[in-house]
Structure formats: structure tokens, C-alpha cells
Amino acid sequence: MLEIDGSHGEGGGQILRTSLALSCVTRKGFKINNIRKNRSNPGLSHQHLKSVELMSELTNAEIEELELRSTELKFKPKNKPKGEIEIDIGTAGSICLLLQCILPTLTVAEDEINIKVKGGTDVKWSPPVDYFKNITVYILNKIGIKADIKTKKRGYYPKGGGLVEFRGKPSEVKQFDFSDNQSPEKIKGVSYVSNLPEDIAHRQKKSAEDILDKYKKDIIVKKFEAIGKGTGIVLWTKNGLPLGSSSLGEPGKPAEEVGSEAAENLITEIKRNGAVDRYMGDQLVPFAGLSGNSRYKTTQLTQHTLTNAWVVERFLDINYKIKGNKGKEALIEVN
Incomplete structure (x- = not known):
């Protein structure tokens, strides 16, 4: 069982979400401690709890220490992901961050994955649902990830109540080279x-x-x-x-x-001289790793991106080569 330090780098919830996704892809169990240690309210929040519950239901995983504000967790998937699930975060917790867990697992999915999620669609510290659809999903479609979302209702802080329908199909991630940017029309x-x-x-x-x-x-x-x-x-x-x-x-x-x-x-x-923005620079990390030989240039190298790369290297037999300094444009390669 892999051991993951949740305080590494930026020490936020992305370490858990990426670990969940790649655990389900590789079928490697993991134990994570110090969950969200670098946040003002450490441990599992409602959104993180529901992310674990969702991934567990999709893969029939074994879980230990799953409770609100827990700073430790064990997770071991048994099956390849599949299913049709409805889940309510119960707060304005971000729907888009929860859905980030599912996207990499489409590369090993046995069948369609259909999810209805209630929660926050447009909330702080997470991508709004229109960004997720028009940028995240759009770019992932280009590299072979077969996914789409429909927003049925908006959800804002503090009430939440938004509703998004996610549909994903078994996918094969393609190698990609996003190293050149183009002037917008x-x-x-x-x-x-x-x-x-x-x-x-x-x-x-x-x-x-x-x-x-x-x-x-x-x-x-x-x-x-x-x-x-x-x-x-x-x-x-x-x-x-x-x-x-x-x-x-x-x-x-x-x-x-x-x-x-x-x-x-x-x-x-x-x-800036980049092909993808700073947020996609972070979100593309696991897909570059899963492709085995890809590269892309981001407008700004963030601590989120560096931390995500560290997590992916724990699960996959790959190394990232990053040319550039934090806060500046950077070329990220896997080979």
C-alpha cells in the first residue's frame, strides 16, 4: 500500500483527489495522512468525503477512517470503475473538483459512468462549471477522454443546491504536444x-x-x-x-x-507564452503521465502543478521534466 503525505507541497485537497483517481486507475491502494494540513480547516470536508464515497462506490473500494475532519484515510479499490450514481455533497462544496476524480479513471472504465451531483457549481477556490465545460472537458476531449457535462441548476455559497449531470465513456488517452500557443481570434x-x-x-x-x-x-x-x-x-x-x-x-x-x-x-x-492556462497546467498533469510521452507549455507554473506531478509519480512509473520556474511559463514533459 502506497503512503502519501497530504502535507506535501501546497498540502491541499488535490493530493487526495489525484490519489483517489490514480488508485482507481492502477488498482494500487494507498494510505494518506496529514490530509489538507496546510489549510485553515485541515482534514476531510464534505466535498472530500463525497469524493471518497463516489470513488468507492464506482470501484467497490475498501475504506478506513472516513469521517468529517479526519486527517488520515486508507483506500483500496477492488474493481474497475463503472456505475450510475447520484450524490449530494450536502453543501456548496465544488461539483467540479469532485468530478476531477472521475476523469482519469475513464482510461480503465469497463462501461459508461453516469453521475448526477448536487452541490456548488460556482464557488471560490475551484473552477466554475462553465470553465470546466468549455476548457477542461473541451481540451480533454481533444486527447481522447470521452466526457461531457450538463448543468441543470446553479449552486452558490452557502446554500449549494446546484445540479450537474456527468457522462463518461471508456477512453484511451492520446499522446499530445501542446507546446505552441496561438493568438486568439x-x-x-x-x-x-x-x-x-x-x-x-x-x-x-x-x-x-x-x-x-x-x-x-x-x-x-x-x-x-x-x-x-x-x-x-x-x-x-x-x-x-x-x-x-x-x-x-x-x-x-x-x-x-x-x-x-x-x-x-x-x-x-x-x-504569456503558453498553450494552456495555469489551471489546465495543473489539470493536465495526470493525463500527461497516463499518456506516457507527452508535453505541454503552461502560462504559469504553480505549486498546485508541482504537487500534482509529485503525486502522479508515486502511482505511475514515470518522471516529469519541468523546464521553467514557479510563477513563470513552463514546459512540462513526460517521456
């Missing part, structure tokens, strides 16, 4: 509100468009169904692989600031 996006005046979404959109004045733009305004109130904007480039950015509204934060924040962050991503 257009900026796409969605500015949205739930249970708030639609004018907020229009103001977010205008603020973003003013900053992105040199680009062609196609930013739509949407009013989404939800239990609670929420607002935000997600932007991404068109031409080559999409680069993305987002910003969430919150009490006291003007709509103009939400829009400008997302636009300025996207311009930063565009100006």
Missing part, C-alpha cells in the same frame, strides 16, 4: 446571475468588454435557476486551445470589478 464568455437583477450581468459583461476592446467578443448574458443568489463571469479564448479566466460576485463587490477582474486575468494569460 475571439473572446467567448458567459456573464450570469441567479436571483439577482439581470442588469448586474450586463454590467459585468460591459466592464469585461471595455478591457478586451482590441479583441472580437462573443459574451452572452444568462439568468440561471438556483436556490440561492449568485453572479459571475467566465471568459475563454477561441483559436487553438482555450485559455480561460473567471471571477465571482460577492456582497460588496461591484459588478464592474467582477467583469474587469476576469478580463485582466485573461489578458495576462494571453500575453
Whole structure:
């Protein structure tokens, strides 16, 4: 059984999620301690509990020490992943982070995996659902991962209540080379509100468009169904692989600031010499490892990415070669 130190590197929940995914791929059991030790509220939160429960149900895994705020866990899958499951995080915990556990396991899945998840679709410290669909899933489709999502209802902090349907099919990850970036032809996006005046979404959109004045733009305004109130904007480039950015509204934060924040962050991503943005730089790590011989250039090397690479190397017989410094553009290779 592999032993994983949950305090390594950035010491957050991604260590657990990646360990769960690759344990299910390799059928190697693991014991993790110091779970989320570097966070203000260490141990398993509701989202992490549900991630473990989901992966256990998909693979009939043996689990020990699964309880809220536990800092240790043992997990050993018995079967290849398959199933049709409904799961409720019970809070505004991120649906997208939970779904990250499933994506690598499609490379060994026996059959379709269909999941209905209730929780948070647009919450802090995680990719919004529009980023997940238009950037994460879009890029993974290009390398052979057969997955898609449908968002039925939005979920915001603190009530949650969002609903996303995930569908994945058995997949074979292709080797890939994403080392060249391309200038965007257009900026796409969605500015949205739930249970708030639609004018907020229009103001977010205008603020973003003013900053992105040199680009062609196609930013739509949407009013989404939800239990609670929420607002935000997600932007991404068109031409080559999409680069993305987002910003969430919150009490006291003007709509103009939400829009400008997302636009300025996207311009930063565009100006850097990378084929994928900093967030996909992290999310592509396990797929590069599973492909066995791939490389890609990220706009910014983050501690998340370095930590994720460390976890993947524990499970797979590979080594990452990273050319670049943290906070700068970097080329990530597996061979």
C-alpha cells in the first residue's frame, strides 16, 4: 500500500483527489495522512468525503477512517470503475473538483459512468462549471477522454443546491504536444446571475468588454435557476486551445470589478507564452503521465502543478521534466 503525505507541497485537497483517481486507475491502494494540513480547516470536508464515497462506490473500494475532519484515510479499490450514481455533497462544496476524480479513471472504465451531483457549481477556490465545460472537458476531449457535462441548476455559497449531470465513456488517452500557443481570434464568455437583477450581468459583461476592446467578443448574458443568489463571469479564448479566466460576485463587490477582474486575468494569460492556462497546467498533469510521452507549455507554473506531478509519480512509473520556474511559463514533459 502506497503512503502519501497530504502535507506535501501546497498540502491541499488535490493530493487526495489525484490519489483517489490514480488508485482507481492502477488498482494500487494507498494510505494518506496529514490530509489538507496546510489549510485553515485541515482534514476531510464534505466535498472530500463525497469524493471518497463516489470513488468507492464506482470501484467497490475498501475504506478506513472516513469521517468529517479526519486527517488520515486508507483506500483500496477492488474493481474497475463503472456505475450510475447520484450524490449530494450536502453543501456548496465544488461539483467540479469532485468530478476531477472521475476523469482519469475513464482510461480503465469497463462501461459508461453516469453521475448526477448536487452541490456548488460556482464557488471560490475551484473552477466554475462553465470553465470546466468549455476548457477542461473541451481540451480533454481533444486527447481522447470521452466526457461531457450538463448543468441543470446553479449552486452558490452557502446554500449549494446546484445540479450537474456527468457522462463518461471508456477512453484511451492520446499522446499530445501542446507546446505552441496561438493568438486568439475571439473572446467567448458567459456573464450570469441567479436571483439577482439581470442588469448586474450586463454590467459585468460591459466592464469585461471595455478591457478586451482590441479583441472580437462573443459574451452572452444568462439568468440561471438556483436556490440561492449568485453572479459571475467566465471568459475563454477561441483559436487553438482555450485559455480561460473567471471571477465571482460577492456582497460588496461591484459588478464592474467582477467583469474587469476576469478580463485582466485573461489578458495576462494571453500575453504569456503558453498553450494552456495555469489551471489546465495543473489539470493536465495526470493525463500527461497516463499518456506516457507527452508535453505541454503552461502560462504559469504553480505549486498546485508541482504537487500534482509529485503525486502522479508515486502511482505511475514515470518522471516529469519541468523546464521553467514557479510563477513563470513552463514546459512540462513526460517521456
